[in-house]
Every structure is written in C-alpha cells, then in structure tokens.
Amino acid sequence: MTRTVRAVDAGEPRDVFEALRDALAGSGPAVVPREAAESLNGQEATNKQNQQAEPDTVPQNVALVIETSGSTGVPKRVALSADALLASAAASAGAMGGQGQWLLALPAHYVAGAQVLVRSLAAETEPLYYGPGHFDAVRFATLAAALTHDLRYTSLVPVQLARLVEAVEEGATDVAGALRQFDGILVGGQALTSQLRERAERAGARILSTYGSSETAGGCVYDGVPIGTTTVREVGGLLEIGGPTLAEGYLGDEGRTRATFHEADGHRWYRTGDLGRVDDGRVTVFGRADNVIISGGEKVLLDSVELTVRSIPGLDAAIVVASDDDEWGQVPVVVVAADARRWAGPDALRKVRSTVAERVGRAAAPARIVAVDQLPLLSSGKPDRRAAALIVADTDADTAAATSANEA
Structure with missing residues (x-):
C-alpha cells in the first residue's frame, strides 16, 4: 500500500x-x-x-x-x-x-x-x-x-x-x-x-x-x-x-x-x-570517516582538530578543512571569521598549533589560519565545508600566483 x-x-x-x-x-x-x-x-x-x-x-x-x-x-x-x-x-x-x-x-x-x-x-x-x-x-x-x-x-x-x-x-x-x-x-x-x-x-x-x-x-x-x-x-x-x-x-x-x-x-x-x-x-564519536586526511604519513581526523580549535576562546565558530601540501600531502587549515581576524597572525598560529599538537598530535597541527569576512554556512547554521575548502584553495592559488610574480 x-x-x-x-x-x-x-x-x-x-x-x-x-x-x-x-x-x-x-x-x-x-x-x-x-x-x-x-x-x-x-x-x-x-x-x-x-x-x-x-x-x-x-x-x-x-x-x-x-x-x-x-x-x-x-x-x-x-x-x-x-x-x-x-x-x-x-x-x-x-x-x-x-x-x-x-x-x-x-x-x-x-x-x-x-x-x-x-x-x-x-x-x-x-x-x-x-x-x-x-x-x-x-x-x-x-x-x-x-x-x-x-x-x-x-x-x-x-x-x-x-x-x-x-x-x-x-x-x-x-x-x-x-x-x-x-x-x-x-x-x-x-x-x-x-x-x-x-x-x-x-x-x-x-x-x-x-x-x-x-x-x-x-x-x-x-x-x-x-x-x-x-x-x-x-x-x-x-x-x-x-x-x-x-x-x-x-x-x-x-x-x-x-x-x-x-x-x-x-x-x-x-x-x-x-x-x-x-x-x-x-x-564516543571521533568524527566522520570521510573527513580524515593523511598528513606526513599519519591519519588526521579533521573533526577532532576542529573540536580542539573551537575549544580555544574566540575560535568557537572556526572551520577546519584540508589543503593540499607539496611536502606533507595534505594539512589542516583553520578558517575564521573577520571578528576573529586577530587569530590570523604568526603568534596566534603558534598557539593554535601547540594546542592541537598537544591534544591531537603533531601531524594534526594546522598549517595556517585563513580569515574571511563571513564564514560560509548552510541554511541550517552548520558549516559549509565545501565552500570553506574552496576559499582555502583560492587563497593558496592567489599566494602561489603572487610568489611566482615576485620571483619573475
């Protein structure tokens, strides 16, 4: 019926x-x-x-x-x-x-x-x-x-x-x-x-x-x-x-x-x-099996990295995505909103990396922090991870292009 x-x-x-x-x-x-x-x-x-x-x-x-x-x-x-x-x-x-x-x-x-x-x-x-x-x-x-x-x-x-x-x-x-x-x-x-x-x-x-x-x-x-x-x-x-x-x-x-x-x-x-x-x-839930990367030969659960990053005051809405890396294969990258832009500096990155390395492992330490005007979200309020990954990829491409231009 x-x-x-x-x-x-x-x-x-x-x-x-x-x-x-x-x-x-x-x-x-x-x-x-x-x-x-x-x-x-x-x-x-x-x-x-x-x-x-x-x-x-x-x-x-x-x-x-x-x-x-x-x-x-x-x-x-x-x-x-x-x-x-x-x-x-x-x-x-x-x-x-x-x-x-x-x-x-x-x-x-x-x-x-x-x-x-x-x-x-x-x-x-x-x-x-x-x-x-x-x-x-x-x-x-x-x-x-x-x-x-x-x-x-x-x-x-x-x-x-x-x-x-x-x-x-x-x-x-x-x-x-x-x-x-x-x-x-x-x-x-x-x-x-x-x-x-x-x-x-x-x-x-x-x-x-x-x-x-x-x-x-x-x-x-x-x-x-x-x-x-x-x-x-x-x-x-x-x-x-x-x-x-x-x-x-x-x-x-x-x-x-x-x-x-x-x-x-x-x-x-x-x-x-x-x-x-x-x-x-x-x-106990560790994260999605399809949200795992291999960085330097080690498995890294991006959900665990993100949860740790969000435990740092001021980064409770941060998104962690993967980025390709010539040396390590893939690395975690943190995406933050404009109101957390102060976290995009080298001192802040060192703090984030040390916190993640201590709790999750050295291979999980984020390679960099990318600040955006507005975090990409789905209509449900959940992070739009695909959009965040595209933002990181575009940032990587812009950095590579600038480096090539300077070398030329």
Whole structure:
C-alpha cells in the first residue's frame, strides 16, 4: 500500500506541524518539509536542483521525508515511518523526564526541527515558533517567556547556544532567566565543546548533547548513552546503530539503501560512517570517516582538530578543512571569521598549533589560519565545508600566483 506525498513550506512551521499531525495519524499524505529556494546558498540550491523529482507516492508507513543538504556528500531523501518518529519521541521523553512544551528554534526541514514538532504532537502540546530570521538571544528569551507547560524544552545547535551564553556573560538577565527555565536543552548537529558546555551550565542551562541523524529520526544518543531501546555497536572502528527509530531507507535510491542499512545478528543496522567506540554502553564519536586526511604519513581526523580549535576562546565558530601540501600531502587549515581576524597572525598560529599538537598530535597541527569576512554556512547554521575548502584553495592559488610574480 502507498500514500501520497505533500511538500510543505518549512518557512511556515505551523503548517508543517498540522501536516505532520495528519501524517502521523494516517489520515494525511506523507510530509516533505521544503525550504524556500531563496533562502538556500549556492551549493544547497545546486543540490536541490540535482535532486530527483518528488515521487507521487511513498509506502503507506512513511510519514516524513527529510531532504538532506548534502554538505559533504550527495543529497539524500530519508524516508521515516510514523512508528520510527513516535518511538524517537517516546525515547526522548523518557530520557528528559517526561513530555512537555517545546520552543522550535531550528528549521523545520531538518530532522532536529521536525522532531520538535513530532514530540509536541506526541505530548499534545502546542509548540512555540521562533520563525524566520537570524538567531537573536533576546528574541529567543522573549519567546521562551511565553512557554506555559510545567516541563519546557528546546533544541539548539552549538552556535545558537554560544550566542545565548555570550549574552548571559555580557549581563543579559532576561536571557539568563530564559536559559534557566528550560528543563532540558538538546544540543546537536555538531560536536559540542566541553568549554561551551561548561559555560552554558554555569549560566544555569540543563544541557543534553545529542548524537544521531536523519537516518535515526534525529538524536538517539544523549550524553553518550543510547536512549530508549536504541543499540550502538562498533564494527571495525565505525559506529552502527540499531533500534526502532531507523529510517526505511532513501527514496529512489535502492543501492544506497542496501549499502547503508543491513541485517546482522537478527537486527537491522544503520552504518553511520562515523568513527567511534562503545565502552560499557557509552558511545564516543571521533568524527566522520570521510573527513580524515593523511598528513606526513599519519591519519588526521579533521573533526577532532576542529573540536580542539573551537575549544580555544574566540575560535568557537572556526572551520577546519584540508589543503593540499607539496611536502606533507595534505594539512589542516583553520578558517575564521573577520571578528576573529586577530587569530590570523604568526603568534596566534603558534598557539593554535601547540594546542592541537598537544591534544591531537603533531601531524594534526594546522598549517595556517585563513580569515574571511563571513564564514560560509548552510541554511541550517552548520558549516559549509565545501565552500570553506574552496576559499582555502583560492587563497593558496592567489599566494602561489603572487610568489611566482615576485620571483619573475
């Protein structure tokens, strides 16, 4: 059996909420939250154009289709069943202390945002919507003050949490009160540095760091512990996830579905592509297996380098990408925004290199720091690593051209 598909403008999250209500109940079509084309950056717009045409129907059990941004790979359309979505919502409520009211501060076309709506539906509460526009700490605090349920939750990415913490540290008492009133704040999408977490907790925030993806109906590991009946195992250094929240697969891509989801030991597993380990049930994620370079004959996990760089005060938004190098093969390069331009000098580079060398290894020490007027970001707020790598490559080309001209 099949059901029809309905694309919904994610810029109107209340419409997504209503459409999901019907989809989860089985009385409406499957929902595809879709971002407006004008809000996409160039790479994302190209990715969307390269997507296959939306299907007329999907399997009857599919309630939500999440279209990924393709920030480091080919875009995908992840099909999630009503059972998987509701299992995720139930597991989340169990881990957070109960069902409550949510403030949606993430885009509804990403799984973390859509799951805020699903959790609200499961709790039979009305979410509050941040709406369009750049994230502003005072605006967030004003909206948070309108929450009425005994249990209050929100879901953020690290850069949003950092803006809130910075406002508190600058004396914004209303923002401090807003942070303290939440019974739980999920933080995911990127690795959360221990320094930012400590600052947030000093401000009174109750933080849960999440790990998961669209293929797992969002976060399924909180603070390193699988929630609900989720199971995580390590196979050859890579993490695999099993449990009731797994996606059905990728629409229109049976080959990728077979390669990513598989049966083993009587269970269905999702190959995450993430490097990590599991010790006594606790999950540690090292980074993407496809974000590793060989520098001077040694493997370097760029995610680990970036996490370390971001732990340095003033570099919490830095992006680390690879650059070709005649001597070492490839080297890490740090990209910073204009407001962190002071880090582009030789003294700052020495500090960054020594910090990374001490914590990650000498081969991981960044070769240089590139300052840009504005960091390239996807519409979700995540770093656009492809764009950052192109910026570094262009900088390398300009430097080479200048060197050649001087030698001539």
